Amino acid sequence: MKNIAPAIFPPNGIGDTKPTNQAVLDWVHELGNLTKPENIFWCDGSERENEFLIAESLKQNVLIKLNEKKVPRSYLHRSNPNDVARVEKVTFICTPTKEEAGPTNNWSDPADTYSKLYGLLNGAMRGRTMFVVPYIMGPPDSPLTKVGFEITDSKYVVLSIRIMTRMGKIALKRLGNDPKAEWNRGVHSLLDVDPDRRFICHFPQDNTIISVGSGYGGNVLLSKKCFALRIGSYLACKQGWMAEHMLILGVESPEGRKHYVAAAFPSACGKTNFAMLIPPAHFNGWKVTTVGDDIAWMEIRDGRLFAVNPENGYFGVVPGTSYKSNPNAMKSIEHDTLYTNVALTDDNDVWWEGKDGAPPKHAIDWRGNDWTPDSKEKAAHPNSRFATPMRNNPALDPDVEKGEGVPISAIIFGGRRSDTVPLVYEAFDWNHGVYLGATMASETTAAATGTVGKVRRDPMAMLPFCGYNIGDYFRHWMDIGKRLTNPPLIFNVNWFRKGENGKFLWPGFGENMRVLKWVIDRCEQTGGALKSPVGWLPSPHDLDLEELDIDHKSVADLLGIDHEEWQKELAEHKMFFDSLGGVVPEELQKQREQLVARFNE
Ligand code: OXD
Numbered sequence: 014m015k016n017i018a019p020a021i022f023p024p025n026g027i028g029d030t031k032p033t034n035q036a037v038l039d040w041v042h043e044l045g046n047l048t049k050p051e052n053i054f055w056c057d058g059s060e061r062e063n064e065f066l067i068a069e070s071l072k073q074n075v076l077i078k079l080n081e082k083k084v085p086r087s088y089l090h091r092s093n094p095n096d097v098a099r100v101e102k103v104t105f106i107c108t109p110t111k112e113e114a115g116p117t118n119n120w121s122d123p124a125d126t127y128s129k130l131y132g133l134l135n136g137a138m139r140g141r142t143m144f145v146v147p148y149i150m151g152p153p154d155s156p157l158t159k160v161g162f163e164i165t166d167s168k169y170v171v172l173s174i175r176i177m178t179r180m181g182k183i184a185l186k187r188l189g190n191d192p193k194a195e196w197n198r199g200v201h202s203l204l205d206v207d208p209d210r211r212f213i214c215h216f217p218q219d220n221t222i223i224s225v226g227s228g229y230g231g232n233v234l235l236s237k238k239c240f241a242l243r244i245g246s247y248l249a250c251k252q253g254w255m256a257e258h259m260l261i262l263g264v265e266s267p268e269g270r271k272h273y274v275a276a277a278f279p280s281a282c283g284k285t286n287f288a289m290l291i292p293p294a295h296f297n298g299w300k301v302t303t304v305g306d307d308i309a310w311m312e313i314r315d316g317r318l319f320a321v322n323p324e325n326g327y328f329g330v331v332p333g334t335s336y337k338s339n340p341n342a343m344k345s346i347e348h349d350t351l352y353t354n355v356a357l358t359d360d361n362d363v364w365w366e367g368k369d370g371a372p373p374k375h376a377i378d379w380r381g382n383d384w385t386p387d388s389k390e391k392a393a394h395p396n397s398r399f400a401t402p403m404r405n406n407p408a409l410d411p412d413v414e415k416g417e418g419v420p421i422s423a424i425i426f427g428g429r430r431s432d433t434v435p436l437v438y439e440a441f442d443w444n445h446g447v448y449l450g451a452t453m454a455s456e457t458t459a460a461a462t463g464t465v466g467k468v469r470r471d472p473m474a475m476l477p478f479c480g481y482n483i484g485d486y487f488r489h490w491m492d493i494g495k496r497l498t499n500p501p502l503i504f505n506v507n508w509f510r511k512g513e514n515g516k517f518l519w520p521g522f523g524e525n526m527r528v529l530k531w532v533i534d535r536c537e538q539t540g541g542a543l544k545s546p547v548g549w550l551p552s553p554h555d556l557d558l559e560e561l562d563i564d565h566k567s568v569a570d571l572l573g574i575d576h577e578e579w580q581k582e583l584a585e586h587k588m589f590f591d592s593l594g595g596v597v598p599e600e601l602q603k604q605r606e607q608l609v610a611r612f613n614e
């Protein structure tokens with residue numbers, strides 16, 4: 014087998030920051046004996062270490078240095094063309110019983126899976142360096158913050174984790190020496206990047222993840238989807254908090270009144286764009302700030318929900334990102350950014366479909382082949398990504414490091430739906446809001462392998478990320494509601510509704526501020542609404558549509574409830590709940606019956 018990750022040999026003073034916690038040392042020792050690396054590199058997160066790893070990655074062609082003038086301190090990585098997205102069909106939740114993983118997860122028996130994976134890992138790091146990467150998820154002094162370690166043989170993973178988390182000594186300090194302290198064990202090996210030997214396995218009871226055979230971010234940056242969401246959601250249910258696939262943003266009025274909103278959208282549906290929204294000129298004086306763009310960890314304090322962003326960087330979808338769609342993202346990725354699977358121009362700049370300006374006359378595409386505007390293939394892979402530190406974001410919220418988190422006034426659910434679902438509506442109460450989340454659906458995207466554009470139910474955008482039985486997850490949401498004396502209001506949005514001509518009815522992007530403003534008005538009890546069978550709906554004059562080029566018919570279509578479409582939708586809700594095989598809590602079944610009854614009134 015060709016060694017795709019040859020060992021590197023650091024000089025003294027680099028790669029030798031060994032933790033002192035005996036449990037960590039024992040675990041690394043065990044994995045070292047199993048995978049038999051050439052050497053072990055103990056990461057400390059320092060600048061010097063990072064520079065050394067970048068230099069070695071350039072030598073081994075793991076990275077390509079980009080034009081220093083155009084994109085300073087930035088690099089391009091190309092993953093194997095067979096390995097460009099999360100693979101849900103080889104993602105497993107390995108709980109003692111199948112029932113604990115529930116009807117929406119692939120399950121496999123923990124003992125059998127450990128044995129299979131240990132077989133694959135046996136000798137897998139021969140001739141390679143084993144990196145031990147300590148990191149924390151959450152602000153340094155937050156009670157919600159958790160420690161993880163990832164063992165990996167990929168330099169790209171180490172460099173990415175350094176961007177995406179608070180990595181290195183800070184985690185060793187947080188963990189301390191208690192051998193019983195809670196920390197996540199993550200093991201990753203590229204093996205030979207063979208799709209037939211690719212498995213992403215979670216052992217929630219052991220706080221352990223083993224991922225083999227992939228080098229794509231979502232499968233291998235174990236801090237993110239694997240720990241912060243799958244294992245995180247399991248721990249959250251057990252410990253009474255919430256781990257959600259949500260962005261967190263702040264909205265401040267010209268008078269200085271500020272609210273925080275958390276929003277769950279499936280992968281590649283615009284969470285990063287929404288989190289970095291720039292209000293249109295009409296909203297002069299309004300400010301939107303980003304706390305997080307993908308994951309929220311939330312807990313209850315004084316009867317309210319408080320959220321932190323466990324991450325330290327953004328791993329966003331590149332194609333479509335432009336100064337028109339997301340100026341803050343563009344500014345964030347102009348420097349100190351690690352790109353994956355975008356195109357490389359002749360002057361070592363990066364390019365992707367949807368970037369501002371004309372396409373280059375010639376480029377090297379994401380597979381490393383020549384590309385011209387006449388090529389049939391895309392220059393950048395539709396799921397090409399940037400990893401960039403959140404510090405790069407000009408709209409970063411000043412309270413992003415606040416240990417107690419930010420108080421959440423509203424939760425928004427949303428999906429990509431061409432029809433049926435109105436632009437925005439509000440749930441009648443918490444449990445109705447849980448129903449909105451539980452039945453939300455979206456057209457699938459390139460973030461995961463499989464068909465693109467097919468409507469699938471994706472409860473709370475957590476279908477691929479809930480690390481335990483979805484029925485228990487719904488129950489957990491309702492239990493949280495019982496403990497909240499000042500719960501966030503819950504909304505559903507759909508930026509993607511299309512008109513009869515097949516064109517989007519809503520302009521989206523910055524104009525989503527108009528919807529956000531209504532959400533805030535509702536939180537402040539100043540916004541008007543009409544009662545509809547699906548929830549509180551704004552009438553056209555409840556939305557501020559001034560200075561927006563949109564006709565009355567489009568607004569009516571955006572806010573309309575088509576009873577025929579909804580009969581189909583209601584039948585699909587039932588089919589979805591039925592497909593879950595009896596795990597859906599009684600209260601949610603009741604919500605469905607009440608919704609049906611409201612349509613029949
Ligand atoms: C992501 C995803 O990468 O949801 O954030 O797939």
Ligand code: MN
Pocket residue numbers: 258279280281307
């Ligand atoms: Mn995501």
